[in-house]
Amino acid sequence: MTYFPEEVVEHIFDYLVSHRDRNSVSLVCKAWYRVERSSRRSLFVGNCYSVRPERVPARFPCVRSLSVKGKPHFADFNLVPPDWGGFAMPWIAAAARGLPDLEELRFKRMVVSDESLELLARSFPNLRSLVLVSCEGFSTDGLAAIATHCRLLRELDLQENEVEDRGPQWLSCFSDSCTSIESLNFACLKGEVNAGALERLVARCPNLRSLRLNRAISVESLSKILARSPHLVDLGTGSFTADHRSESYYMLIIALQKCKSLRSLSGFWDASPRCLPAVYPICANLTSLNLSYAPAIQGADLIKLIRHCWKLQRLWVLDCIGDKGLAVVASTCRELQELRVFPSDVFGAGTACVTEEGLVAVSAGCPKLHSLLYFCHQMTNAALVTVAKNCPKFIRFRLCILEPRKPDPVTNQPLDEGFGAIVKSCKDLRRLSVSGLLTDRVFLYIGMYAERLEMLSIAFAGDSDKGMVYVLNGCKNLRKLEIRDSPFGDAALLADVGKYEAMRSLWMSSCDVTLGGCKALAAKMPRLNVEIIDERDEGDEMEENLTDLHKVEKMYVYRTVGGPRNDAPHFVWTV
């Protein structure tokens, strides 16, 4: 290959899409490193603290698409204190200086301020796409800046962010000459939106294919919007609240019927069952349906709706669908690939309930199922064995039994054998979350069989350090390990310290790891940041009374070439 001119090599590299492949070729020789570096268009940084932001334009000067992730996954469940970090500003600033041609930017679990959005809006005239997932720290004023200055914007996708509402005017900031919007998702916004401005925007953007409205959008507005954009492929319906006897509901039915291209539906924030029939005519084309924000729609109505959706590939529902409803899914949705069943009544003893039966039914009826997130009240080993047999193609298997440490209710045994069957059967498993009563044995199985496993989530499981060691020794491809409330201590932490440089991160909270263990790890591995998160207020007490035997409440370890953080708050301490 060395006698090929660089242009040819570059052209060959164009066919390499995955980051990993590109990373690999850049290690082959200096020539390839040079070529790869200057031809890299898309960069993914899985942990914003693994590298200093300024390195990015220096290392890859021609990047057009940048994706950065911040907080650890358990931040979604309030286990990471606010102000922990993950600020987007340094990244935006570095990109503004070094990558002015940036076209796409994506941040996940990061703190994005209005100032940084302003800077972003003014720095990248070619920005086509901005995606913010699970971020916080900004308001609708920041969105106004984006709308005002990003003239070529095609995609503004706000997924599950915490956005402060400062009024509806941001949408009106899209200039009248802006006709390029293809995808607009503001479903997570809590406040009112200027419906007229929205309708006009939709009317002048002929390429609009994906539109996800927030709860404030009424059915009347929805009808008008749909009338202007009958080519929509993906729709978030807004509140979907209407008196089914009203004129607006009638208009909605008419508008929906014209949307022959609709393949994906979500929203239904306040939908009542009587409004659902409006959707029936388009159900036969749907490949994706998200009803997980609609607790008023109970089992029977869900069933009626799902019976129309025989092409469904992705389904997100609440557990009020019940085992009965899942049986209907199994018999109707033969193409199903992804299923998520969320709990609807977390704190009370509601009637909503799915058990192992529902899962078994779906596994039997939907052979293409490869992604699962399932919250249930109980699970049995027998059911898991059956599921493993029925669906060997699982890539993501996340099972959450709502009561921690709950055994198999039939046999009163731990669920080791059930999960063991899953990892043994599903050779392509990349992501696994375990729950219920589990001993070290399940980790033995995971270490033995889960060769492709990249992410493992453990909660209230295991008996001893052996469990964690099985996993660290066995799972060759492990990248992210997150553990809470499990009896793993220093011996496990220090069993294979080199492993952590081959992984993105390790999270351990409410385990048996001590300060001494953390220090030992940090001493052995200088290219790891070993962060201890201690939220107690009495700072003095902390310094005086802490011995190495003190158990660390929250520890976050990650590989980095950027050294210790310079933006850590007082309660985060890099050992």
Place this chain on the structure above:
Amino acid sequence: MEGDLKKGLEACPQLLDLIANEREWLVKEGGGEANGFGVAEERKLELRLAPPGEEDWVEEKEKRVEHSVKSILPLGHLSKVAKSNGFNPCSGAKRGFLGAVEPNPEGFAQQQSGLLHLQSKAGMEKEQQSTERKASGPPIAVTAENVAVSINSSQARTATTPIVGWPPIRSFRKNIASSSRPGLGTQNVSSETAAKFEDDKKGLFVKINMDGIPIGRKVDLKAYNNYEKLSLAVDELFSALLSAQRDPVANGGQKNAKEKETISTGLLDGSGEYTLVYEDEEGDKMLVGDVPWDMFISTAKRLRVLKSSNLSASSLRSVSRKRTATEC
């Protein structure tokens, strides 16, 4: 109900088959309610709370508390842990997440009747479920909290609060169920309740009838914010009809004015010719004006304009009794 019982009993042989064939999982065909606890229930009958066994339960509870505090669930402990898990009378019942909670014997006594319902045999699944539905909400939630032992307290974390960050869902999902429902303890959000959501947004229309007038009307309670305005509205609704009925020929304005005065005067305090009463959610007849306005509009289902002379002594008594009862 007997039909249900029979159905349940017919289902039993299949359940027993499942127990015999423990190694093979027989996929149940979708029929029947979600009764994943079927087989488990049989097992648990051995460990269940016997109705006269309050003392037994307290003993068991004490044993279990000891165990859970001592151990960090080593394997050898499994059987005991399993027992305590198996004990749970709410297993299979629609029980949501349980924090690690200390049991409360007093609370138990109060909830005993609820527990008795829950302890019905496996064959009566359907009845059990309907009973659960009736006695759902607060009683069961409290029962579950009071009775379930803190099995999860291996690190002596016997907190009475839910565990932080568990279950692992985003915060906005935790609020979804409660933010949409009109109140806690409302299980089975049926289409009627859902229709009420719609009504809540559009206006609160209730039927109103008047003695002596065959045609009823509808009034939007949300359109008013106090009893006076309602009373005037009632006037407007019926005065024309009333005058037309009384004197189909004479329709002088003066007479109308007089009629208007007649209806609303003393409508609310029982001193006039007419009295306004309402029917609440439980079907009881109440005098309008006793409770705060907001409470009134949330409980009133129907209105009626009665001739004060028709308000019998007995019905007045029952009304005042109900009033005192609700005040308690």
